[in-house]
Amino acid sequence: MELQVGSIVNGKVTSITKFGAFVQLEQGGSGLVHISEVANTFVNDVHDFLQEGQEVKVLVLSTENGKINLSIKKTQPRPAGGGRSGPVRSAAAAPRLAFAGAPRAAAPRVAATPANLEAASGETLPPSGDQLFEDKLKRFLSASEGKMADLNRSRDGHRGRHKR
Numbered sequence: 001m002e003l004q005v006g007s008i009v010n011g012k013v014t015s016i017t018k019f020g021a022f023v024q025l026e027q028g029g030s031g032l033v034h035i036s037e038v039a040n041t042f043v044n045d046v047h048d049f050l051q052e053g054q055e056v057k058v059l060v061l062s063t064e065n066g067k068i069n070l071s072i073k074k075t076q077p078r079p080a081g082g083g084r085s086g087p088v089r090s091a092a093a094a095p096r097l098a099f100a101g102a103p104r105a106a107a108p109r110v111a112a113t114p115a116n117l118e119a120a121s122g123e124t125l126p127p128s129g130d131q132l133f134e135d136k137l138k139r140f141l142s143a144s145e146g147k148m149a150d151l152n153r154s155r156d157g158h159r160g161r162h163k164r
Helices: 114-121 133-158
Strands: 008-017 020-025 030-034 055-064 067-071
Touching: 020 055, 030 055
Parallel strands: 030 067
Antiparallel strands: 008 020, 008 055, 020 030, 055 067
C-alpha cells in the first residue's frame, strides 16, 4: 500500500537520534520524525518526549527519493494561547534599554516606549498613524548617531590615563 502525503498512520519508534526519531510504520517502511516535528513545544532532547518501542500516531509530510518525512506534532491539537509555547513574559520582564554614557553597573533601566523615546530625543512625536516609517527611521538613526558620538567621546576621554 502506497503512503499518501497528508495521511495519518500508526507506527513504532525504532531508534532515537539527536536530530529526531525513526519510526517503523504499520504499512511497511520507515520514516524520520525530525526534532522540529516531535512536539508543539521546544524540544532540546527527543528522549524527553519519546522512547524506543513507543507506539505513535504520525502524519506523512512527504515521500521523496524513498525517504519518508513524518510529523507527530501535527497530529496533536495546537496549544491554547495562539500557538506560542514556552513561558509567557509579562510587561515587567520585557527587555529594557540602558542609556549610553552612564556607567554599566549604574545604568538606569527604562522600558522602550514612545513616551520614553520622545523624552530622550527631546522631540514630540506625532501620532504613530500619521507618521511614515521613513520618518521614524530617520529620527531613530539621528538619535542613535548622537548617542554613539557621546559614548565614543566619553570612552576616548578615559583612554590614556594609565601611565607607566
